[in-house]
Amino acid sequence: MLNRRTVVQASLAAGLVAGLAGVAEFAKWRRDNTGWHAISWPFPRDGWPTGKAWRGEGIEVYIRPKLGFCSNCDTGVVTDEEVDRVTDVDLLDEHFVPVHEGSRIHITDLVGRARLYRLKAKAGISRLAEGIAVAYKCDLVVAVVVGDLADEPTRRSAHAFLETNTVQVWLNQQLEGR
Amino acid sequence: MRLVGMSDLQARSAYQPTIQHQGNRWIAYIGHHGGTDDVPAPVNPLTGKAESNGTSIVDVTDPTNPKFLRHIPGLPGKYEDGGAQMVRVCEGKTLPKGDRAAVYMLRTFGSQAHEIWNVADPTNPLLLTRIDGLQDTHKSWWECDTGIAFLVSGAPGWRTRRMTQVYDLSDPAHPVKIRDFGLPGQEPGATGAVPTEVHGPISTGPKGNRVYFGYGTNKGGVMQIVDREKLLNGPKEPTPDNLRAPEISRMLMSSWNGAHTTFPMLQMPIAEFAKDKDGSKRDIVMIVDEAILNECLEARQMVWFADVSIENRPMMISNYTVSEASGAFCQRGGRFGAHSSNESMASVFYEKMAFISFFNAGVRALDVRDPYHPKEVGYFIPAITAATDKRCVKVAGKDRCRVAIQTNNVETDDRGYIYIVDRANTGLHILELTGEARQAAGLK
Numbered sequence: 001m002l003n004r005r006t007v008v009q010a011s012l013a014a015g016l017v018a019g020l021a022g023v024a025e026f027a028k029w030r031r032d033n034t035g036w037h038a039i040s041w042p043f044p045r046d047g048w049p050t051g052k053a054w055r056g057e058g059i060e061v062y063i064r065p066k067l068g069f070c071s072n073c074d075t076g077v078v079t080d081e082e083v084d085r086v087t088d089v090d091l092l093d094e095h096f097v098p099v100h101e102g103s104r105i106h107i108t109d110l111v112g113r114a115r116l117y118r119l120k121a122k123a124g125i126s127r128l129a130e131g132i133a134v135a136y137k138c139d140l141v142v143a144v145v146v147g148d149l150a151d152e153p154t155r156r157s158a159h160a161f162l163e164t165n166t167v168q169v170w171l172n173q174q175l176e177g178r
Numbered sequence: 179m180r181l182v183g184m185s186d187l188q189a190r191s192a193y194q195p196t197i198q199h200q201g202n203r204w205i206a207y208i209g210h211h212g213g214t215d216d217v218p219a220p221v222n223p224l225t226g227k228a229e230s231n232g233t234s235i236v237d238v239t240d241p242t243n244p245k246f247l248r249h250i251p252g253l254p255g256k257y258e259d260g261g262a263q264m265v266r267v268c269e270g271k272t273l274p275k276g277d278r279a280a281v282y283m284l285r286t287f288g289s290q291a292h293e294i295w296n297v298a299d300p301t302n303p304l305l306l307t308r309i310d311g312l313q314d315t316h317k318s319w320w321e322c323d324t325g326i327a328f329l330v331s332g333a334p335g336w337r338t339r340r341m342t343q344v345y346d347l348s349d350p351a352h353p354v355k356i357r358d359f360g361l362p363g364q365e366p367g368a369t370g371a372v373p374t375e376v377h378g379p380i381s382t383g384p385k386g387n388r389v390y391f392g393y394g395t396n397k398g399g400v401m402q403i404v405d406r407e408k409l410l411n412g413p414k415e416p417t418p419d420n421l422r423a424p425e426i427s428r429m430l431m432s433s434w435n436g437a438h439t440t441f442p443m444l445q446m447p448i449a450e451f452a453k454d455k456d457g458s459k460r461d462i463v464m465i466v467d468e469a470i471l472n473e474c475l476e477a478r479q480m481v482w483f484a485d486v487s488i489e490n491r492p493m494m495i496s497n498y499t500v501s502e503a504s505g506a507f508c509q510r511g512g513r514f515g516a517h518s519s520n521e522s523m524a525s526v527f528y529e530k531m532a533f534i535s536f537f538n539a540g541v542r543a544l545d546v547r548d549p550y551h552p553k554e555v556g557y558f559i560p561a562i563t564a565a566t567d568k569r570c571v572k573v574a575g576k577d578r579c580r581v582a583i584q585t586n587n588v589e590t591d592d593r594g595y596i597y598i599v600d601r602a603n604t605g606l607h608i609l610e611l612t613g614e615a616r617q618a619a620g621l622k
Contacts, residue, residue: 047397047433047477068470071314071339074259081337081372090371097369176572 212260253288469515511580
């Protein structure tokens with residue numbers, strides 16, 4: 001059976017070829033890889049390994065693996081309650097409130113759920129954050145996207161960034177070839 | 179520690195043992211995880227059939243020659259997804275409304291339900307009751323003198339995998355639910371951060387009027403002290419205020435450690451403090467973490483001692499771990515670290531000796547008479563057998579597997595025997611103390 005690294009490398013290579021085949025895809029590729037830069041992990045150390053953070057397009061994304069943390073190694077993340085429980089949205093605001101029900105999401109070959117939350121206002125401005133939890137067997141990868149996320153294209157842009165080489169190469173290093 | 183006898187438990191992965199003095203016999207009830215990828219349902223030689231792992235019943239009256247009496251199949255499924263991991267036993271004659279002739283066994287059924295069986299004839303157990311519609315059922319506590327049970331479950335709507343359902347099982351054939359309980363933020367309809375899930379409670383009954391809840395396994399541990407009377411008789415609707423009402427205090431542990439077992443040892447005389455005006459006796463809770471990951475791929479999971487004499491200011495006072503270097507345990511394969519302690523409060527060992535299962539480091543006997551300075555006085559690591567299963571880690575994307583002992587749980591009986599069971603299918607080992615450890619326990 002192929003491990004995740006092999007699967008992702010194959011899919012990234014295929015994605016790159018397909019991307020170069022069309023102008024629209026090329027534009028998407030450029031968008032994925034420009035305008036984003038790494039920033040310091042903004043949270044205090046906790047029981048999980050420190051993750052990686054990026055800023056771009058007016059939003060920030062924080063991502064890290066939580067190995068062995070999936071509730072159900074067969075089904076993966078299938079409930080909104082699990083998204084509430086496992087993502088790092090609480091590091092931004094312990095009193096986060098979901099905006100609506102979550103939805104199924106896939107980031108490369110990893111499948112799970114994403115849910116949008118409202119955070120406490122900062123300087124009088126209400127903020128939104130999206131929690132994403134996807135699973136590979138018993139391991140989780142969790143991400144938080146924060147910023148002006150009211151419109152769907154902005155969230156999609158963040159999802160696309162999570163699928164770029166920039167993120168996936170780092171993630172594969174963290175997953176230690178799982 | 180010396181090996182007295184063993185049973186292979188039909189090469190089933192074992193979780194919780196409970197030892198019951200039943201008439202003139204001693205019976206061990208042992209819960210199992212689900213099967214393995216290689217052997218999803220081992221053959222039971224007594225029936226000749228492949229049976230999903232469930233509960234083994236073993237006559238240990240003669241500990242040198244344990245007799246396997248019966249296997250009750252559990253939920254089909256592998257590893258954590260099947261089996262019947264947990265088991266508690268109460269006699270009908272001690273339960274307020276029990277059948278005096280009955281012996282009741284409470285067990286989990288996979289992760290879906292709690293079951294109560296009459297095991298008065300341990301070779302012919304009879305199913306009485308099933309409380310189902312649940313998920314992630316786990317390590318419950320059952321008071322045999324009152325029938326009050328603290329069932330660890332995942333209930334529909336709750337935001338955590340595991341919470342506590344308090345039941346009156348004084349008449350085991352007719353369970354009566356009292357209330358649901360958890361940390362505020364776990365209840366249905368809550369928003370915001372979800373606190374760590376419960377692993378298991380231990381109650382001191384109406385006399386002690388305390389329940390010690392352990393939350394977490396290997397991360398974000400919480401030890402919570404609860405007023406039992408307020409828990410049972412307070413307002414029951416799971417609102418944040420009602421969940422907070424019976425709490426006396428909670429102690430937050432490091433994010434690197436969980437609270438798998440919270441074992442109270444109350445009013446312990448401390449020799450060093452004997453001449454002090456205050457505090458010559460201390461209330462202690464021994465907190466045992468659970469190692470989860472193989473080959474030390476996490477922070478060390480170990481044993482912590484908290485002084486809870488001042489209940490709203492619990493304070494960690496000491497700790498214990500096996501020295502890794504004493505056996506190169508991070509390289510032996512499988513998990514290395516603590517998992518659980520014995521939970522029997524029989525006078526033979528209570529507040530004198532504690533026994534800790536330590537996965538590939540076997541079982542460790544601790545002299546806890548001075549909990550400020552716990553001291554290891556004995557250990558036993560079973561030998562690997564042909565049945566011992568492998569444990570794997572990923573190295574460069576490939577499985578690297580090693581066959582390793584995984585002593586999962588330990589329990590004691592009133593005679594002073596120690597029972598350890600193996601998660602990697604090596605079976606049950608019955609031990610006794612020798613030398614300094616035997617002396618420390620006051621055994622002849």
